[in-house]
Amino acid sequence: MATEIKCEKKVIREIFNMWYCIPDYQRAYVWDTDQVRDLLDDTISAYRENKEAQYFLGSMVLKINEKSENNVSYTEYELLDGQQRITTVFLILACMRDMLTDYPQYQNSLAGFVYQAEDAILQQPERMRIIFNIRSDVRDFVNEHIKPLHGTCDSALLKDKMQAKDVNISIRNMANAMLVAHEFLEENKSDIIGYLSYFLNKVLMIYVATEELQDAFQLFTVLNNRGVKLSSSDILKAENLKELSAADRTSWATRWEEMETYFGEDFDKFLSHIRTILVKKKQTTTLLKEFDEFVYSNQEYDRTQKKYVPRTPILRRGRDTFELLYSYYHTYQEVFDTDHSVVTGDYEITNYLKLMETGFGADYWIAPVLDYYRKYRRRGFVAFLKALDRKLSADWITAATPTVRMENVNAILREIEASQDSAALLQSKTFTINKSDFERVINGDIYGRSFAKYLLLKLDLIYRGSSTPMIPQAIASIEHILPRNPSADSQWVKDFSAAEREEWTNKLGNLVLISRRKNTSQGNRDYVEKKEKYFEKNIEMFPNSIRIYQNYPEWKLSDLKKNHSDVVTELLNVY
Numbered sequence: 001m002a003t004e005i006k007c008e009k010k011v012i013r014e015i016f017n018m019w020y021c022i023p024d025y026q027r028a029y030v031w032d033t034d035q036v037r038d039l040l041d042d043t044i045s046a047y048r049e050n051k052e053a054q055y056f057l058g059s060m061v062l063k064i065n066e067k068s069e070n071n072v073s074y075t076e077y078e079l080l081d082g083q084q085r086i087t088t089v090f091l092i093l094a095c096m097r098d099m100l101t102d103y104p105q106y107q108n109s110l111a112g113f114v115y116q117a118e119d120a121i122l123q124q125p126e127r128m129r130i131i132f133n134i135r136s137d138v139r140d141f142v143n144e145h146i147k148p149l150h151g152t153c154d155s156a157l158l159k160d161k162m163q164a165k166d167v168n169i170s171i172r173n174m175a176n177a178m179l180v181a182h183e184f185l186e187e188n189k190s191d192i193i194g195y196l197s198y199f200l201n202k203v204l205m206i207y208v209a210t211e212e213l214q215d216a217f218q219l220f221t222v223l224n225n226r227g228v229k230l231s232s233s234d235i236l237k238a239e240n241l242k243e244l245s246a247a248d249r250t251s252w253a254t255r256w257e258e259m260e261t262y263f264g265e266d267f268d269k270f271l272s273h274i275r276t277i278l279v280k281k282k283q284t285t286t287l288l289k290e291f292d293e294f295v296y297s298n299q300e301y302d303r304t305q306k307k308y309v310p311r312t313p314i315l316r317r318g319r320d321t322f323e324l325l326y327s328y329y330h331t332y333q334e335v336f337d338t339d340h341s342v343v344t345g346d347y348e349i350t351n352y353l354k355l356m357e358t359g360f361g362a363d364y365w366i367a368p369v370l371d372y373y374r375k376y377r378r379r380g381f382v383a384f385l386k387a388l389d390r391k392l393s394a395d396w397i398t399a400a401t402p403t404v405r406m407e408n409v410n411a412i413l414r415e416i417e418a419s420q421d422s423a424a425l426l427q428s429k430t431f432t433i434n435k436s437d438f439e440r441v442i443n444g445d446i447y448g449r450s451f452a453k454y455l456l457l458k459l460d461l462i463y464r465g466s467s468t469p470m471i472p473q474a475i476a477s478i479e480h481i482l483p484r485n486p487s488a489d490s491q492w493v494k495d496f497s498a499a500e501r502e503e504w505t506n507k508l509g510n511l512v513l514i515s516r517r518k519n520t521s522q523g524n525r526d527y528v529e530k531k532e533k534y535f536e537k538n539i540e541m542f543p544n545s546i547r548i549y550q551n552y553p554e555w556k557l558s559d560l561k562k563n564h565s566d567v568v569t570e571l572l573n574v575y
Contacts, residue, residue, distance in 0.1 A: 058206075236321075276413070336353065348382050352386060396454075480506075
């Protein structure tokens, strides 16, 4: 017999006469200030523009669960999609209830949308409108600070919860949402009764519900494909959870939330790195389609035969996927959160990771780092980081196309997978660079090129060594020693001809990093004055810059040429 699927639109008043649970496999409550405020601002704007018009808030996907308590039957709806909006409205209703101290009759009405008190005569059990099964500490917070009348009014406690690092992310965001709601309601207090009536009777949602969890998950996915804004990680999670038993679903949903909390908005990026490791091809479509077509599919397109042929999936949905992601999550933590100097005695690993993170901008280097470390741990890790940085930066500097650069990353991933020995891996031709092109580029004008700052950071790393940590300044900028536009009466014009300035001003040997924003009038000073008044306070974090201003008492053409030769030689030695 086909499963019945219910679909209906309901206004908020009707929605909160139903019972809900947020299951343990759901994600945390993650809405921030902007999202909560947008919901409130949009609905009050709609109310003020046309009090009779309805406002569509969104959709919900529900699984129907028939329940019985004290011999009283009722229907509870398991929230698969829409829980962020529903939770937000739930919190807003609780805040509305608590601020209407001058209207006790309305407080009683609103209280019923948050919590149903026990009533022996009506055989009505005590029950929250939403049961938060995502975590026990979230349930405790709701029972202590949302369920009771005036429970949302302790702003000091809510601020403490919002700012505490050891508090569950759902609790932090709930506390913040209630602070935002109270601020909004106070701002609009003079119009609150009319707005409240509109909110309850004109704001509506559409829900679709089914009794079968598998069908509900499918609806969840279909809605996403038709434009409902769900993240790739949400759908990937739902598709894999439906493959698990009920017992496994709870434990893996908790671990997923752990990963999601750790990565925050970058969780989809992390999943994209794992896709790259598994597929080893340039991503050509959405992350979800990539997983469906290249990771989970049991067939692939054979270009020779011009047809799809059977194959073993790279990875299976369900437990295999969760175990792999969780393993790489721990690898990520070990690579990026560990103080490697405690184990190795120096900062070489940390400094090369920081160089690539700061200098490259793009994060395509992370996939091979994770893949190598998961396989070989620290064995040969420093040598691998140096080889990877050398290859990827040289491709960039010599103007390899993005497609070629990505293919070279995938070639390195294939070599890691095929390798049996970390030392032999580094002898692979995949790490070969175009040395002549590299030397030609770094000897030319580099100022204004996308890689200029990276090369200066690389020089800093070379001159720093591994005894101290590399801490690039967020506002580091590139400064010319010989300025681009010296004044006509300056020493620069006396010491350098126009042709010499044209040839040498934008070369690597004339560039340094400084840690404060440029000041053109200061930057055009003569060298001796510039050293004393401009650079002393601006180069404290940059060894290459310090070296130049300590070793060169003046800056003539011969000095510039010598420094250029020195820094180019240092770079060529590592490339």
